[in-house]
Each structure stands twice: as C-alpha cells, then as structure tokens.
Amino acid sequence: MSDTADGQVWKDFGRYHLDRGTNPPEPQRANWTFWDGGPGDEVLGDLAGRRVLDIGSGTGRYAVHLARAHGAVVDAVDGSPTQHQRALDRYSKDEPGVRFILADILEHLHQETEPYDVAYAMHSFGFVDPHQLLPALAPRIRPGGRLVFSVLHTNRDGLGPSSTVHPRPEGVRLGDDGMLTTSMWVLTPALWEDLLVEAGFLVEDVTVLPSPADDDPVRCQLITARRCARVASRPRTTAPPVAQTALGVCVIVTDAERRVLLGLHRSGVWECPGGKVEPGESLEETAVRELREETSLSAQTDKVEVIALLLDEVGGTNRATAVAVVAVHAGSPTAVEPELVSRWEWARTDALPGPLFVPSAQALRAWQPALGIDHPPARVYRLAPGDR
Numbered sequence: 001m002s003d004t005a006d007g008q009v010w011k012d013f014g015r016y017h018l019d020r021g022t023n024p025p026e027p028q029r030a031n032w033t034f035w036d037g038g039p040g041d042e043v044l045g046d047l048a049g050r051r052v053l054d055i056g057s058g059t060g061r062y063a064v065h066l067a068r069a070h071g072a073v074v075d076a077v078d079g080s081p082t083q084h085q086r087a088l089d090r091y092s093k094d095e096p097g098v099r100f101i102l103a104d105i106l107e108h109l110h111q112e113t114e115p116y117d118v119a120y121a122m123h124s125f126g127f128v129d130p131h132q133l134l135p136a137l138a139p140r141i142r143p144g145g146r147l148v149f150s151v152l153h154t155n156r157d158g159l160g161p162s163s164t165v166h167p168r169p170e171g172v173r174l175g176d177d178g179m180l181t182t183s184m185w186v187l188t189p190a191l192w193e194d195l196l197v198e199a200g201f202l203v204e205d206v207t208v209l210p211s212p213a214d215d216d217p218v219r220c221q222l223i224t225a226r227r228c229a230r231v232a233s234r235p236r237t238t239a240p241p242v243a244q245t246a247l248g249v250c251v252i253v254t255d256a257e258r259r260v261l262l263g264l265h266r267s268g269v270w271e272c273p274g275g276k277v278e279p280g281e282s283l284e285e286t287a288v289r290e291l292r293e294e295t296s297l298s299a300q301t302d303k304v305e306v307i308a309l310l311l312d313e314v315g316g317t318n319r320a321t322a323v324a325v326v327a328v329h330a331g332s333p334t335a336v337e338p339e340l341v342s343r344w345e346w347a348r349t350d351a352l353p354g355p356l357f358v359p360s361a362q363a364l365r366a367w368q369p370a371l372g373i374d375h376p377p378a379r380v381y382r383l384a385p386g387d388r
Helices: 007-020 061-070 081-090 105-111 130-140 189-199 283-295 358-367
Strands: 051-055 073-078 098-102 116-122 141-154 168-173 179-184 201-210 219-227 245-253 260-265 274-276 304-314 317-326 341-347 379-382
Touching (some): 007 081, 007 179, 061 073, 061 098, 073 105, 081 098, 105 130, 130 141, 130 189, 141 201, 189 219, 245 260, 245 283, 245 358, 260 283, 283 304, 283 317, 317 358
Parallel strands (some): 051 073, 051 116, 073 098
Antiparallel strands (some): 168 179, 201 219, 260 341, 304 317
C-alpha cells in the first residue's frame, strides 16, 4: 500500500494485474470481508455530500461506488503506482465525486488540511503501522466523524490475532500464481481499541465476521469508531484491571399474595434467585437471566425495578449486590438446578424460613426495612423508593 508497509509488494501486485488486465466487477455494496455477504454500505452512515477518505483504494471501485450510489465526495488514496494506474485505466480521472490520489497515506495525511467526515479502509488498514497511521489520521477526521475499517482476525492457516503491537508476515494472493509476502498488523480487538482510544477515537463496535465456508478458518474484524471532540486522558494497558469488587444481583420475586420466592440451597440456607453480572449485561438483564436459569420463571427487563445497591466485604473483596424486585412474571418456579437448589417455595414475609443467605437477608431488609432480619452490616444506597 505504501513504502511504510512493504510498498514493493503492492507495486508487484498491481503490475501482475495490469499485465493480465484483471478487472473485478463493479460492486453493488461495500464488502468488508473476502467473501460475499455481511455488513455493507450502511456501516458508513449517511454519505450524501460527505467528504470521505478511502485508505488504500486499489482499483478505486468502492470509492466510485460510494460516489455514484450515495453522493459521497471521495479521496481515493493509494501508494502503489501500479494500483493507481489500474484505477485510472478503469475510470476517468474526472470521475464525478472521486479524486484518485497517488500518495503514501501518511504523507497525504500530513499534507491534507481539510478534515474528512468519514474515513474507511477495506483490508488495507493492517498494512500500515498503527502507531504511525492513527495519530496522523485522527486530526484529519472532524470531531464526531466516523472511521470504519476491516482487518484480518484469523488467517487461512487458522492463526489468530496477536496480543502485541508488532507486524507479522502474511501472504497476498496472486490469483492462481502463488503468493507475495508482506508485513501486517493482525491484532486482537482489545489492542485495536487501546490504539484507537489513545489516538482520540471512541470505539462503537467490533464485529468478528467468520467465513461462511465451514472449512475456511479465515475471519475478519469490522471496526467502527468516532473521532472524539474531547478526550480525557486515561492510562490504557492490555492487562485487565485488578479485580477488587464482585458484582451480583439479588432478585426479590413476589406473587399476587405478596409472598417472596426463596430456594433451599444444598448448603442448607435459603436464598433469593440471583447471581453475578456477566460482561456487557445490565442489572435488569442479569435479573431476568438468573431468574430464568434458576427458577424457569420469565420476566421482561422493563418490569424489573432495581431499588438499591448494597456494599459489604467478604474474604478481603468488596461485594456489591444490586437489589432487583420482580412482581410481574410468568410460569411456575421449578428447581432447574437441583444439585444447587433443591426446591423453590413462596414464603410470607412475616414467616420467612431460615437461615437466610447473607446477601439475600441484606436485600430483603433493604426492600422492607421493617422486616425483623438479622444480618452482617452492609452499606445501603437506595436507587428507588422500594417498599417502605
């Protein structure tokens, strides 16, 4: 793509196709993978009248497609003179809405002064050192502007992404005549996010797209991000933060008679449904999932009321428990996991069984402070009035 990424390979690649008159078909939509299907133009947003940068444009066919189909104004930049020639041979240099530019992408970004509304790259982003490309690109995208690119995730040999920001050799296919080898940055989604955030972008989505062929291990990442108007400085590492808090949800389920659902655990204590919050879940989603998994009862997230957050300590770790109340549900409680909870019963609040599991006792007391329940102390942060 440029001298910064084994530019000779792309000169040879373009020469190979120029000599053979290779002319891929006009695209009907953007293609972020090496096969048909998957997301298309829609991930780029509204392009009408927008100033767009195509990084590593190759034959220019996607730049032309976006200009013709959506009214985009596209700078199609490629550092390979043979790839640039393929674009000029295919389209007029006066193609409406498209400017074909032969330039190293880093040089172009340092020279260009007018910001872009959208920048995108189909498969070419990983051929340039991200430590150089992203800092040069960020100032050339207007605040709020979009960056969309696809990169390799797993190659044809089944080798997945690297957890360090270093290039590795990857093959570029020359039709049926073998391969060229060039350097490529094949990184984990977490690393790409770290690099983007450090450069001033907010990552909106990372999608791993598998090949539709069962015997093809190749996968691509499709990454969408926005240029931040203001970025707060914060340290970023590839290591997860040290865990110091366990977050869970205790679900208080009531029936028409205002009884509470309690289960008898194998340890001999009675407890409310509940469990830990999984990554990406809301508290309401956790409550619904745990309720279904433990009791087979179903509920809707909009019928879950999170009334309080409890903080205490167990074994040197902070324990945070969200208290969720569910009064609207469907089904009959069933011991879905009998090896853990042997049975579920409805209990009157004035005749609760015991002993109670500590977080359940704390949650019930937060729900109805007048209940005569003894339990270890916990800090109670009320989020809703609850039942006073």
